[in-house]
Amino acid sequence: MLAVVACAGWSAPVHAVENPVNPDESERPILPEEYASVSTELSGCFECHGVSGRPIEPAFPILSGQHFYYLYVQLKDFKAARRTSEIMQPMVDELSRDQMKLIAKYFSEQEWPGTGFKGDPALIAKGETATGAGQCVQCHRGAYDGDSRVPRLAGQTREYLFNTLSDFKHKARMNSPSKSSLMDSFDEADLEAMAEFLADL
Amino acid sequence: MSKSAWKKMLTGVFAIAGFLAVGAFTAAAQEVQGGTLYGNMQTVTQDMLNRAAGDGNNFLHTNGNYEQTRYYPARQINVDNVKNLRPAWIFQTEIVESQETTPIVVNGIMYITTSFNHVYALNAKTGAQIWHYKHKMGPITTYCCGPNNRGVAAYGDKVYMGTLDAKLVALDAKTGKLVWEKQIADPELGYSETMAPSAVNGKILIGTNGGEYGIRGFVKAYDWATGDLLWTFNTIPENSVGVWAENDATGRNMKRDIAAEKAALKKLGDPYKTLGGGVWQNPAVDLERKRVYFVVGNPSPDLDGSIRPGDNLYTDSLVAVDLDTGKYVCHFQYIAHDVWDLDAVSPPILTQVRDANGNMVDGLLHGGKTGHVYIHNRDDCSLIRFSEAMVPQEDMWVLPTKDGQRMLPGANGGVEWSPMTVDENLGLAYAINLHQPMTYHVESSPYPEGKLWLGGAFKVIPTEEQWGNITAVDYNTGKIRWKVKTPQPMIGGIMATAGGLVFTGEGNGLFKAYDSATGNVLWSFQAGAGVNAPPASYTVDGKQYIVVGAGGNVQLNYKRGNNIIAFALPD
Numbered sequence: 185m186l187a188v189v190a191c192a193g194w195s196a197p198v199h200a201v202e203n204p205v206n207p208d209e210s211e212r213p214i215l216p217e218e219y220a221s222v223s224t225e226l227s228g229c230f231e232c233h234g235v236s237g238r239p240i241e242p243a244f245p246i247l248s249g250q251h252f253y254y255l256y257v258q259l260k261d262f263k264a265a266r267r268t269s270e271i272m273q274p275m276v277d278e279l280s281r282d283q284m285k286l287i288a289k290y291f292s293e294q295e296w297p298g299t300g301f302k303g304d305p306a307l308i309a310k311g312e313t314a315t316g317a318g319q320c321v322q323c324h325r326g327a328y329d330g331d332s333r334v335p336r337l338a339g340q341t342r343e344y345l346f347n348t349l350s351d352f353k354h355k356a357r358m359n360s361p362s363k364s365s366l367m368d369s370f371d372e373a374d375l376e377a378m379a380e381f382l383a384d385l
Numbered sequence: 386m387s388k389s390a391w392k393k394m395l396t397g398v399f400a401i402a403g404f405l406a407v408g409a410f411t412a413a414a415q416e417v418q419g420g421t422l423y424g425n426m427q428t429v430t431q432d433m434l435n436r437a438a439g440d441g442n443n444f445l446h447t448n449g450n451y452e453q454t455r456y457y458p459a460r461q462i463n464v465d466n467v468k469n470l471r472p473a474w475i476f477q478t479e480i481v482e483s484q485e486t487t488p489i490v491v492n493g494i495m496y497i498t499t500s501f502n503h504v505y506a507l508n509a510k511t512g513a514q515i516w517h518y519k520h521k522m523g524p525i526t527t528y529c530c531g532p533n534n535r536g537v538a539a540y541g542d543k544v545y546m547g548t549l550d551a552k553l554v555a556l557d558a559k560t561g562k563l564v565w566e567k568q569i570a571d572p573e574l575g576y577s578e579t580m581a582p583s584a585v586n587g588k589i590l591i592g593t594n595g596g597e598y599g600i601r602g603f604v605k606a607y608d609w610a611t612g613d614l615l616w617t618f619n620t621i622p623e624n625s626v627g628v629w630a631e632n633d634a635t636g637r638n639m640k641r642d643i644a645a646e647k648a649a650l651k652k653l654g655d656p657y658k659t660l661g662g663g664v665w666q667n668p669a670v671d672l673e674r675k676r677v678y679f680v681v682g683n684p685s686p687d688l689d690g691s692i693r694p695g696d697n698l699y700t701d702s703l704v705a706v707d708l709d710t711g712k713y714v715c716h717f718q719y720i721a722h723d724v725w726d727l728d729a730v731s732p733p734i735l736t737q738v739r740d741a742n743g744n745m746v747d748g749l750l751h752g753g754k755t756g757h758v759y760i761h762n763r764d765d766c767s768l769i770r771f772s773e774a775m776v777p778q779e780d781m782w783v784l785p786t787k788d789g790q791r792m793l794p795g796a797n798g799g800v801e802w803s804p805m806t807v808d809e810n811l812g813l814a815y816a817i818n819l820h821q822p823m824t825y826h827v828e829s830s831p832y833p834e835g836k837l838w839l840g841g842a843f844k845v846i847p848t849e850e851q852w853g854n855i856t857a858v859d860y861n862t863g864k865i866r867w868k869v870k871t872p873q874p875m876i877g878g879i880m881a882t883a884g885g886l887v888f889t890g891e892g893n894g895l896f897k898a899y900d901s902a903t904g905n906v907l908w909s910f911q912a913g914a915g916v917n918a919p920p921a922s923y924t925v926d927g928k929q930y931i932v933v934g935a936g937g938n939v940q941l942n943y944k945r946g947n948n949i950i951a952f953a954l955p956d
Contacts, residue, residue: 316845318844323529323837360837362841365830366826368787369824
C-alpha cells in the first residue's frame with residue numbers, strides 16, 4: 185500500500201502541482217572530500233530527494249536539514265525492513281552502517297529548503313487542534329523542528345506528511361509503534377488537517 | 386548594606402534555624418571580608434550543605450536542603466512588604482526554550498542551566514555573567530517533554546550537570562572549564578539526563594530519564610573528585626513480580642487480570658530488563674539514617690501491561706537505599722502494574738509528621754500524579770495516610786482500551802515533576818497541580834529497539850476545560866487547608882519562605898506570591914514567558930532576592946523565553 189502511494193507521486197504528480205518543488209540541476213552540489221566514498225550513492229538519492237534539497241516530487245520527503253540520528257535510524261530501518269518501502273529498500277540494501285552514517289550526516293548538514301506551501305486557514309486551525317490533542321510538541325518541540333531522534337515536521341511536504349501519518353495509522357509504516365497507536369486515534373480528515381498545518385509552518 | 390537589614394535577616398534566620406544559623410552568619414561575614422564577589426569564591430563544604438536549611442544567604446540544593454523542604458529561612462521579604470517586590474536584574478540566556486533550572490547560589494555566585502545543557506555563572510547581585518559553558522552534545526539525545534535541564538549540584542570547587550546525551554559533567558566552579566565527563570548510560574538505548582544531580586559526602590548522585598523507552602532505571606553514585614562510579618542501584622530488581630497487589634495505595638481496585646498476568650509471566654519471564662523505572666528528580670538525604678529516599682517512575686511500556694506481568698517493582702514507588710552502598714532499605718509502591726503513567730516523580734520531602742497514633746515521627750511526603758500527597762514513616766517507608774485529592778478524580782482505575790478511555794486525572798497529573806514545599810510552622814505542604822482531561826489508549830507492540838515505547842497513546846480531550854491549582858495540605862491530617870485555582874495547568878515548582886510566603890509561577894507568565902497561611906495573592910509579576918521553573922532565594926550584602934527562570938515549558942507548550950529574573954525590595 186505504501187509503495188502504491190509513493191509510486192503514484194513518483195509517476196503522476198496529482199493536485200500537488202499547485203506548489204511544485206522544482207529540482208535545479210545547476211545547483212548540483214560539489215561534495216566535500218569527506219563524502220567521496222558515498223558520492224555515487226548520494227547522486228542516486230538526489231534523483232528523487234533533489235539536488236538542492238528540494239524533492240522532485242511532493243510525495244518524496246525533504247532530507248536536507250533533517251536530523252542526523254533520525255535519518256540514520258530510518259536508513260537502518262529500511263534495510264532491516266522495519267520500515268518497508270518498495271522504493272527505498274533497494275536504495276539502502278547495499279549500504280554499510282558507516283555509509284549510512286555518512287549519508288545521514290551529509291543531509292543533516294544541508295539547509296532545510298522552503299517549499300512555499302500555503303495551507304488553507306480552516307484546515308490549519310483544525311490541524312493545530314489535533315496536534316494539540318496528540319501532545320505532539322512534547323517530542324517534536326514547539327516549532328515542530330525536532331531534534332536528534334525526533335524528525336523535523338515543520339515545512340515538510342504536505343503529501344509526504346499525509347502519506348506517512350496515514351501509513352502509521354494503517355500500519356503500513358511500522359517502525360514507530362507509538363506513532364501508529366496515536367494516529368489510529370485520529371480520523372483521515374484529522375490527518376489531512378495535521379499535514380496541512382505542519383507543511384505550512 | 387544597612388545595619389537594620391542585616392539585623393532583620395539574621396533575626397529571621399535565628400528564629401527559624403536556631404543554632405544552625407551560626408553557619409550562615411560565618412559564611413556571610415567571610416564574604417563581606419572578602420570584598421570582591423568572585424575573587425574570593427569559597428568552596429562548598431559538606432558542612433555548608435548540611436546546614437543549608439538554616440542558611441539565609443545561599444541556595445545550595447536544588448530543593449533548598451537535604452530534606453528538600455524548599456523552605457527558605459530568610460524573612461526580609463515577607464507578607465507585609467512583598468507588594469513592593471520588583472525586578473533587581475534580568476539575565477537572558479542564549480537559549481530560548483523550556484526553562485526548568487533551579488538556580489544554585491554560593492556566596493554571591495549563581496549557577497543556572499538551560500535547555501540543551503548550557504551552564505552560566507552569574508554575579509547574583511547584578512546578574513552579570515561570569516562564565517558560560519556549552520556542553521558539546523553528542524548526536525544522539527533522547528527526551529520526552531523537552532530538552533530540559535533542572536540545574537547543577539555544587540560541591541567542593543566544582544559544579545555538576547547531567548546531559549541529554551546521558552553524561553555527567555564536572556566543571557570548575559571558578560572558570561566553567563570541564564574537569565571530567567562520564568558516560569552514565571547509552572543514549573541510543575533511551576537513557577538521558579534532565580535532573581540536577583545531588584551532592585553528599587563526596588558522592589554525586591544521579592538517576593535517569595527513559596521510562597518512555599525500554600530502559601532499566603537506576604540511581605548511581607559517582608566520586609565527586611574523580612568521577613569514578615561508586616555504586617549503582619537498579620530501580621528494577623531481577624525479580625520485579627512483587628505480591629500481585631490488587632489495590633492501589635489508597636485502597637482502590639486496579640482491575641488487574643492476575644490470571645492473565647500469571648500466564649504471561651510463565652510465557653515471557655520476568656520483564657525486568659526493559660521495564661523502565663526512571664528516576665527524574667533529586668533524592669532526599671537522611672544524614673542520620675545514612676539513607677537516600679527517591680521516587681521511581683512508570684513501567685515501560687506506559688500503557689500496555691500485557692507484556693510486563695507482575696507488580697513491576699519498584700516502578701511507581703518510594704524507595705530508600707543506603708547512602709554509602711546503594712543497597713536497598715525499603716520501598717512502598719503506590720500503583721502496582723501501572724497502565725496510566727500516573728507515576729511518582731515529584732521529589733520527596735523529609736519532615737516530622739504525626740502518625741496514626743498521634744505521635745510525631747520522622748516522616749516523608751510525596752506529591753503524586755494521582756493528586757494525593759502521600760505521607761510516610763521514614764523507618765520502613767510505610768504509608769501513614771494520604772491527603773484528600775487535590776484535583777478531580779473520575780473513573781479511577783478504568784483500564785485503557787484501543788479506542789481510548791477517559792479517566793481523571795490525565796497522565797500529566799496531579800502533581801507532575803514539580804517539587805512541593807513545606808512550611809513546618811504551619812504543618813502545611815504546598816503542591817501545584819494540573820487538571821487536564823485525557824483519554825488512555827492501549828495497543829501492544831514488542832519493544833521497538835531504542836524507540837519511544839508507550840504501548841498506546843495519551844490524548845488530551847481538546848473540548849474539555851483545563852486548569853491548575855495551588856493546594857495547601859495539612860500533612861498531619863491529610864485535609865486540604867486552602868486551594869487556589871489557576872487558569873492553566875501548573876508545572877514548575879514552588880517555594881515557601883520564613884516571610885510567610887509561597888512563590889510559584891504560571892504558564893501565562895505570571896509569577897506570584899501567596900500568603901502561605903491563607904492562599905491570598907499578595908503580589909504578582911508578568912514575566913513575558915511561562916514561569917515553569919522552581920523558584921529559589923538568597924541574600925547578598927544584606928538584601929534578600931527571589932529568583933526564578935521564565936522560559937516556558939515544552940510539555941504543556943507554554944510560551945518560551947530565556948529569562949532568569951531576580952527580585953528584591955527597593956532600597
